[in-house]
Amino acid sequence: MTLISSISGIRGTIGGSIGSNLTPVDIVHFASAFGTWLTLKTNSRTVVIGRDARPSGEMVYQIVSGTLVGLGLKVIDLGISTTPTVEMAVPELKAAGGIILTASHNPVDWNALKLLNYRGEFVTKKDGLEILEILTNKYYRFSEVKDLGLIVQDDSFLDFHIKEILNLKLVDRYAIKRSKLKVVVDGVNSSGGIAVPELLKALGVNDIIKLNCQPNGWFSHNPEPLAQHLTEICDMVKDTGADLGIVVDPDVDRLVFIDNEGKMFGEEYTLVAIADYILSYKKSAVVSNLSSSRALKDVAEKHGCRYHAAAVGEVNVVEIMKRTDALIGGEGNGGIIYPQLHYGRDALVGIALFLSHLVKSNKTCAELRAQYPDYYMAKKKIQLIEGINVERILEDFRKKHQSENITDIDGIKIDFDDSWVHLRRSNTEPIVRIYTEAKTQEEADQLADKVIDELKSLA
Numbered sequence: 007m008t009l010i011s012s013i014s015g016i017r018g019t020i021g022g023s024i025g026s027n028l029t030p031v032d033i034v035h036f037a038s039a040f041g042t043w044l045t046l047k048t049n050s051r052t053v054v055i056g057r058d059a060r061p062s063g064e065m066v067y068q069i070v071s072g073t074l075v076g077l078g079l080k081v082i083d084l085g086i087s088t089t090p091t092v093e094m095a096v097p098e099l100k101a102a103g104g105i106i107l108t109a110s111h112n113p114v115d116w117n118a119l120k121l122l123n124y125r126g127e128f129v130t131k132k133d134g135l136e137i138l139e140i141l142t143n144k145y146y147r148f149s150e151v152k153d154l155g156l157i158v159q160d161d162s163f164l165d166f167h168i169k170e171i172l173n174l175k176l177v178d179r180y181a182i183k184r185s186k187l188k189v190v191v192d193g194v195n196s197s198g199g200i201a202v203p204e205l206l207k208a209l210g211v212n213d214i215i216k217l218n219c220q221p222n223g224w225f226s227h228n229p230e231p232l233a234q235h236l237t238e239i240c241d242m243v244k245d246t247g248a249d250l251g252i253v254v255d256p257d258v259d260r261l262v263f264i265d266n267e268g269k270m271f272g273e274e275y276t277l278v279a280i281a282d283y284i285l286s287y288k289k290s291a292v293v294s295n296l297s298s299s300r301a302l303k304d305v306a307e308k309h310g311c312r313y314h315a316a317a318v319g320e321v322n323v324v325e326i327m328k329r330t331d332a333l334i335g336g337e338g339n340g341g342i343i344y345p346q347l348h349y350g351r352d353a354l355v356g357i358a359l360f361l362s363h364l365v366k367s368n369k370t371c372a373e374l375r376a377q378y379p380d381y382y383m384a385k386k387k388i389q390l391i392e393g394i395n396v397e398r399i400l401e402d403f404r405k406k407h408q409s410e411n412i413t414d415i416d417g418i419k420i421d422f423d424d425s426w427v428h429l430r431r432s433n434t435e436p437i438v439r440i441y442t443e444a445k446t447q448e449e450a451d452q453l454a455d456k457v458i459d460e461l462k463s464l465a
Contacts, residue, residue: 010435011036011141013134014319017109017118020062028117030069037073038148039141040105040121043133045077048124050102051155052080054095056087057107058256059196059223062117066107070119071157078149081157086221087164088197088258089120090352094170095163096126097348103129108257111230112435114223127349128321164201168208171358174346176287178362183210185365190251190264192239193219194229198254198353205354206252209361215246223256231255231262231340232385233270244268250364250371254353260340261353263360265371273340274299278378280342280356283363284334285309291330293323296419297428297441298338304379317416318430324349338383382447384454387437388461396431396438402464403429425449427457 009018009027016036018028025032044053053074057063063086071081082099084092089106096104103123109116121129121137129137140146149155172179189211193199199219206214217239218226228235231253243251243264250271251264263271271279278301281292285306292306295318303313316326323343327335336343342356343349367374390396404418413419417430425444432439440457444450 011138013131013138014128014321015118015120017112017116019115020065020117021115028066030065033066033069033119034073035141035144036119037070037105038077038144038146039137040103040119041074041077041079042140042146043137044079044102048102050100050124051078052082052099052101054082054084054092054099054101054104054122055107056084056089056092056095056104059086059199059221060107060109060114060117060256061223063107063223066117066119070105070107075155075157076148077146077155078153079155081155083157083159084163085159085161086197086200088167088201088354090259090348090350090354091163091167091201093122093126093350093352094167094348095160096122096124098163098166100124106257110257111255111260113229114225125349127324130321164204167201167354168205170347171205171355172208174344174355174358176284176362177209177355177358178366179209179358181365182361186213187211187250187361187365188213188215188246188248190215190217190239190243190246190248191219192217192236192251192253193221194227194231194254194256195220195222195225196229196256196258197221198256198258201258201354202252202254202357205357209358211361215242215248217242225256229256231260231273236262236264236270240264240268240270252357255340258353259351261342261356261360262340263371265375267372269372271371271375274301274338274381274383275375275378276340276356276360277334277336277338277342278302278305279363279374280344280359281305281334282309282378283359284344285311288333290333291327293326293330293332293335295319295323295337296413296416297430297439299381299383299443300426301379301381302338315413319416320351322416381443381445382450384440384442384447384450386440386454386458387432387435388440388458390431390436390438394465399461399464400429400431400438403460406460406464425453427453429457429461
């Protein structure tokens with residue numbers, strides 16, 4: 007069982023022993039540190055909290071909200087919500103910050119506290135180090151009874167989120183409505199089961215087939231939206247003659263499509279297709295992380311635009327997007343960041359932009375995918391054994407390949423002529439992730455397996 011305390015929040019498995027798992031005691035300490043940090047940074051005493059539908063969510067929420075009230079803070083409780091909805095609520099309410107209770111794509115026994123600043127953006131590395139210092143030294147002091155905070159429930163922000171999406175210039179809800187799309191939605195038994203159908207109805211899509219949309223938090227399949235976990239919706243799209251399928255992760259910041267033939271559109275190609283649509287109207291830089299497909303760079307260059315790569319992590323992508331005034335960016339795992347709405351990965355705005363692109367292209371979903379260059383990725387991982395020196399192994403790997411084209415701003419990425427490999431230690435799980443991309447799936451898998459064998463020999 008695992009507990010990971012980092013600059014971006016705290017994440018772990020529920021139950022077990024203090025300091026080794028995400029126990030109530032660990033939750034209290036981390037919420038106390040973050041709440042204290044917020045009181046030092048702004049004059050606002052309001053904090054927004056939302057959560058995905060995990061069975062542990064209510065328990066974690068009660069502990070976090072009670073701790074913040076004990077610090078004298080006002081908690082705005084959005085209930086079961088999406089990560090991007092919380093991100094939008096924070097600045098709208100002029101709150102000091104926000105907390106999203108979600109372990110994203112991790113299995114049901116995990117939960118986490120993901121931290122937002124007053125802009126509704128994930129805290130920076132500098133912020134995170136300050137929070138960890140408060141946590142380590144327990145620099146928190148709780149309020150006397152007359153100064154205790156309070157909790158206010160507010161379930162209006164999904165409607166606000168959808169309304170803001172509909173107001174975007176490049177979201178053509180009238181074209182979407184006229185197309186009479188038939189859509190299958192897999193909400194992985196979490197908040198997407200509520201949010202995605204509501205958005206589709208607002209866009210004029212009335213023929214919606216719901217799959218795993220009961221928000222009970224007991225995920226019907228592995229919640230990471232990868233091909234091997236999505237056979238059910240692929241079959242359903244094909245069997246029902248739907249125009250496409252839509253899949254989100256438990257907190258609705260990752261987005262994957264299934265084409266009309268029941269095949270994966272490709273999580274990497276979510277951002278590729280949406281960037282193509284945005285850049286066809288206005289030129290700008292495009293940003294993704296080092297582990298994203300070369301197809302995005304190809305699309306940017308087709309439009310005469312610059313492509314920039316950032317270290318893995320939403321906060322790193324956002325930093326480069328702001329620096330380059332990029333109109334579109336994100337991560338190849340299906341994370342779309344569209345700054346005209348907000349600087350956060352948002353599956354809901356991604357759906358609205360993609361559907362606008364699809365219906366205006368006069369193509370089927372499969373035909374739209376066919377117009378983009380073909381790259382194939384392998385995404386594998388190595389479970390870490392306690393005590394193993396990962397940094398030494400990665401450094402030995404880098405030295406072994408020092409004659410190659412290496413980027414080391416985040417782990418190690420090696421670019422070959424027709425392929426690449428990226429190795430990095432996960433910030434959210436005790437694993438090393440290995441990403442590869444090549445011209446065929448077989449080549450990508452072979453490259454990943456070769457690298458795994460190399461790492462094992464170095465260990």
